[in-house]
Amino acid sequence: MKKVVVVGGGITGLSTMHYLQRLKIEKALDVDLVLVEAHDYLGGKIHSVSADSFIMETGADSIVARNEGVLPLVEELKLQEELVYNETGISYIYTNNELHAIPADTVFGIPTSEESLESSTLVSDEGKEEALKDLDSPNENFTKESSVGSFLEHFLGKELVEKQIAPVLSGVYSGRLDDLTISSTLPYLIDYKNEYGSIIKGLEAHKEQFAAAANKKFISFKGGLSTLIDRLEEELSECTILKGVHTEKVTKSEAGYEVLLENGETIEADFVVLTTPHDVTQRILQEQDLDVDFNKLKNSSLISIYLGFDIPDEQLPADGTGFIVSENSDVKCNACTWTSRKWKHTSANGNLLVRMFYKSSNPVFESMKHMSEEELVEVALQDIDKSLKLNGKPQVVEVTKWNDLMPNYHLEHGEAIKSLNQKLSSMLPNVVLAGCSYYGVGIGACIKNGKETAQLISERI
Numbered sequence: 001m002k003k004v005v006v007v008g009g010g011i012t013g014l015s016t017m018h019y020l021q022r023l024k025i026e027k028a029l030d031v032d033l034v035l036v037e038a039h040d041y042l043g044g045k046i047h048s049v050s051a052d053s054f055i056m057e058t059g060a061d062s063i064v065a066r067n068e069g070v071l072p073l074v075e076e077l078k079l080q081e082e083l084v085y086n087e088t089g090i091s092y093i094y095t096n097n098e099l100h101a102i103p104a105d106t107v108f109g110i111p112t113s114e115e116s117l118e119s120s121t122l123v124s125d126e127g128k129e130e131a132l133k134d135l136d137s138p139n140e141n142f143t144k145e146s147s148v149g150s151f152l153e154h155f156l157g158k159e160l161v162e163k164q165i166a167p168v169l170s171g172v173y174s175g176r177l178d179d180l181t182i183s184s185t186l187p188y189l190i191d192y193k194n195e196y197g198s199i200i201k202g203l204e205a206h207k208e209q210f211a212a213a214a215n216k217k218f219i220s221f222k223g224g225l226s227t228l229i230d231r232l233e234e235e236l237s238e239c240t241i242l243k244g245v246h247t248e249k250v251t252k253s254e255a256g257y258e259v260l261l262e263n264g265e266t267i268e269a270d271f272v273v274l275t276t277p278h279d280v281t282q283r284i285l286q287e288q289d290l291d292v293d294f295n296k297l298k299n300s301s302l303i304s305i306y307l308g309f310d311i312p313d314e315q316l317p318a319d320g321t322g323f324i325v326s327e328n329s330d331v332k333c334n335a336c337t338w339t340s341r342k343w344k345h346t347s348a349n350g351n352l353l354v355r356m357f358y359k360s361s362n363p364v365f366e367s368m369k370h371m372s373e374e375e376l377v378e379v380a381l382q383d384i385d386k387s388l389k390l391n392g393k394p395q396v397v398e399v400t401k402w403n404d405l406m407p408n409y410h411l412e413h414g415e416a417i418k419s420l421n422q423k424l425s426s427m428l429p430n431v432v433l434a435g436c437s438y439y440g441v442g443i444g445a446c447i448k449n450g451k452e453t454a455q456l457i458s459e460r461i
Contacts, residue, residue: 002031002461005259005267007247007284008275009037010044011443012435014232015073015450016273021238023458031461033239034267036259040244042233045405046443048224051396053348054308054340055224058400060443061337061355062086062218063225067444069451070219077231079221084345086218092323093122093167094387097330099323102164107210108186109168110156112203120164127159134200139193147411148185149177155199167324171335173409176361184409222345225443250274250284252428271430271457275450277405278437285431290423296416297437298408301360301401303368305380306339306353308396313340313352315390323387331383332368334359352390356380360406373399407437430460 004020006013017035024031041047045059063070065085074080092099093109102109103119111117117128134155142151148169153161166177173185182190192202203210221227233241246262250272259267274281282294322337335357340347347353358368358379368376377397384390417438424431432453439449 002029002270003034003256003268004031004271004273004457005034005036005257005269006273006275007036007250007259008044008435009035009039009042009241009243010275010435010446011046011229012446012450012453013037013044013273013275014042014229014236015447016275016434016453017236017239017450018073018232019451019454020457021236023454024238027458029458029461033236034242034269035236035239036242036245036247036261036267038244038246042241042243043226043229045402046225046229048226049398050224051398052308053351054306054353054396055343055346056306056308056339056353056355056396056398057220057225058304058398059402060225061339061343062220063228063443065217065219067442067448069448070444073447074219074228077228077235079227079231082221082223082227084220084222084343086220086342087321087344089319089321089341090317091168091321092317093164093326094323094329094331094336095122095163095167095326097386099317099320099387102168105207106164107203108172109165110152110189110203111160111200112207112210113200117160117200120160122164123160127157127163130157131160131200133157135198138197139190142182142190142193144183144187144190145181145411145414146190147178148180148182148189151182151190152177152199155193163326167326170361171324171357179408179410181409181411181414184413220343220345224346247276247284249286250428250431257428257431271432271460273432273434273453273457275435276437277435278407279404281433281437285428287427289427290420293416293420293423296412298410298413299404299437300406300408301365301369301403302406303358303365303376304398304400304402305356305358305376306396306398307356307377307380307384307394308347309352309354309390309392310395311352311390311392312350313338313347314350315352316341316388331386332362332364332379333357333383333387334362336383336387351395353396354384354388356383369401369403373397407441409441432456 047058105112105116196202249260256270278297321342337355340353
């Protein structure tokens with residue numbers, strides 16, 4: 001009998017186990033499955049909290065429905081009746097101390113037509129004129145490994161990028177655009193530029209595709225995203241799950257590998273899948289030859305603050321779902337989601353629930369990370385007062401600090417992953433890296449990665 005140990009009970013680890021269990025049954029594999037999780041609950045960055053008629057997500061708040069494997073997994077788990085879709089509406093950028101609607105017909109703030117560009121209240125006439133150079137300037141030097149910031153600024157101009165595109169893209173990808181590659185963000189943009197001669201024209205040609213994707217494109221569940229985690233745990237009948245147990249070390253042995261746990265227990269394994277954050281994995285493996293590549297991987301930090309009020313959410317701007325903040329504004333947050341407006345299931349009474357985001361890229365973050373919960377809430381309330389002109393004492397507060405846990409796919413990321421995998425295949429064959437530290441930050445990407453990891457291991461078995 002072969003034994004597979006998966007370290008880390010987040011969505012990647014759970015997806016890996018789900019598909020391994022399915023393959024075990026389908027192929028009659030003689031395999032023993034063990035999942036080890038350091039916390040006393042599964043889910044990692046997926047964790048739903050309920051309080052006073054509100055549902056709050058301490059980590060991810062939704063799943064992109066169109067990602068490969070997402071809806072098939074929902075169907076496998078028989079969760080279709082629990083599904084909820086996001087409400088669509090206007091997103092805003094908060095700049096110059098006021099809210100400006102992101103123009104219609106944009107993709108991550110990038111105009112999909114000249115009309116969309118012209119309608120923007122975020123960009124001056126000079127900035128719009130500069131952006132139109134995209135229509136007749138060829139791409140001669142940029143590849144998919146180029147910086148997405150340099151690429152966009154070269155063709156669309158500095159002002160449009162800084163005021164309308166960067167706030168949106170930086171919010172999604174948790175990093176400065178100059179540090180992110182085109183391939184790790186929006187690889188199709190360079191294809192459009194090369195094929196149509198223009199980023200704007202390329203997006204316009206595919207406008208219907210983007211419009212369809214934008215309509216009801218995110219999913220959650222009536223009881224929150226933890227519904228998915230709970231159902232995955234329930235159905236892992238062929239798997240031993242160890243919760244509240246840290247993994248100290250993985251070492252090579254004559255028979256395979258030894259997984260040393262903090263309680264002194266050692267698990268003999270033929271295959272080990274490490275879905276933990278890259279710095280945790282680095283400590284578990286303790287291999288100096290891997291350190292140079294592990295050290296190239298970067299994480300950023302985030303503080304999430306939910307505030308639930310006894311105020312109807314209809315007091316918010318009509319049809320709005322939240323705002324992103326540009327630089328040099330009078331608020332400290334990076335973004336604000338009007339959760340009760342975007343996700344009706346999160347507020348049973350229709351009262352206002354907002355979520356504030358504070359990122360480590362923000363100059364004020366260094367001082368905020370040392371603040372108490374009370375001090376952080378006070379900062380959030382001040383931001384709500386300035387941006388939404390709303391005063392009130394919150395009924396419910398939920399503060400979560402994600403310190404150095406948000407993967408940041410910078411320019412060297414891809415090469416570091418390639419090098420790590422090459423070294424692992426010779427040094428520690430059958431030790432597999434998986435998870436958002438390496439292969440994609442969205443839940444859909446993690447589910448796909450888990451499925452592919454399970455397939456890889458079953459083929460080796």
